[in-house]
Amino acid sequence: MSSQDDLKEHEPISSLPEAAPDAPEEEAPTAPPSILARLKGSWRSLSVAFGIGLLLGWIVLGWLILPVKWINTDPWDLRPEYQERYLSLVAEDYWRTGDLRRALADLEGWDETALARRLASMEARERDPERRQHIAALAEALKLQEATRPFWASLLAQRTILLSTILSALPMVGAVMLVFASFIKRQPKERMVEELDELVVEGETELTEEALQQQLAMLAETQPEDAQSEGQETTEEEQKEETTTPEATEEQTDVSDLLSGLFDEDSESFEHLQMLSRGLADVDVDSLLDSAREVLGDLVRVCTLRRQAA
Structure with a gap:
């Protein structure tokens, strides 16, 4: 047995069984790229994301976390209801004290047109007659005149x-x-x-x-040829007529012959024309x-x- 084992060990390499043909290699599944890998290649998407985040953060910061606060503001920068409260206090103070200088000092810096409109609207909407009287007295003392709007602007507004x-x-x-x-x-x-x-x-x-x-021509043609009765023709003229009548008659006959020959079948020659x-x-x-x-x-x-x- 040992000899056989030795022989097997010393067999040439060519006697080994042939290897199977190479099988097609299967591609290993690749993992999808991560979000960070996608964002690294696109600076545009990063800039858009940064801008959106900055805008949203600014809105949240300004409205919720640190809202804007008015400090030492003027009365005409307040909301309309607070402006009316301030004006009503000034009107009551003027009605009670009658000090016009104090009222002017309290309303210093206010636009006259806006102030006149505000007082007019307050007076029109006020239901309390006493407060209405106070507002009217203040407006009369300040001698404010509401800026008249143009006719077409007021018409178009309605x-x-x-x-x-x-x-x-x-x-x-x-x-x-x-x-x-x-x-x-x-x-x-x-x-x-x-x-x-x-x-x-x-x-x-x-x-x-x-x-x-035409009538004149017809009259001229139909006039009676009474030369002898009128006595206007002389013997010489008669002699001339006698000499010329044969020639005229000959010409008339020639013309009539030509006219009659034009309409004949055998007389179409150029000589007649x-x-x-x-x-x-x-x-x-x-x-x-x-x-x-x-x-x-x-x-x-x-x-x-x-x-x-x-």
Whole structure:
């Protein structure tokens, strides 16, 4: 047995059993950082915490632990009820002694406006007639005049009056706005009607002038040709007429032939038109275009005005 044990002891290292493959190492759970560790890295949070603590400590110190105390204060720095007590004592002392200098010395340094308002409010709220008389005597002796407030400031201070004034003025403002709007709407219509009337009057005058010209032309054409009865034509004129009548008749026949030939199917040549234009009088094209433009502009304006009026 001993030999076997010795052999086992002297076995090479390679004969030892192989080690198992390395298993994945598990990460050890880390503890969460403490509050101090978190605060160390953020100076901003520290400064905010310090400011909040300082503010809260200051409030607690000033209100609860060491509150502010008034020492040797003036009477006008007291609360309103204590001011009124002081003023009532001064008024009673003045009513009893009648010493105005003493009252002025007791009220020295007090704002006259604030003092007048305080005495006026005390006199208005006082129920005891005797105390009211004392306060009135003190105010009369001091000859205080309450500072008059501006009219608008006093009016704005009274909300009920201001609200009622606004509500009562709203209907009137609405009525004025409606009347003004209707007046504005009527103005363009009245202008259009006036322009239409002017155009109609101008058109009537033009029509009447044209009608007169037509009547004159008709009268001139329809006048009786009684040259012999009037005895104004001489023998020479008759001879001239006799010589000129054949030429006139020839021209009239030529013109009539041209006019009748224009409307035929076979007479659309340019020569007939040239001959007709030679027999006609010259026409000013520029003036004709200007008059046509004026007439067209008047028609367009009348149509637009009538549409707007409708």
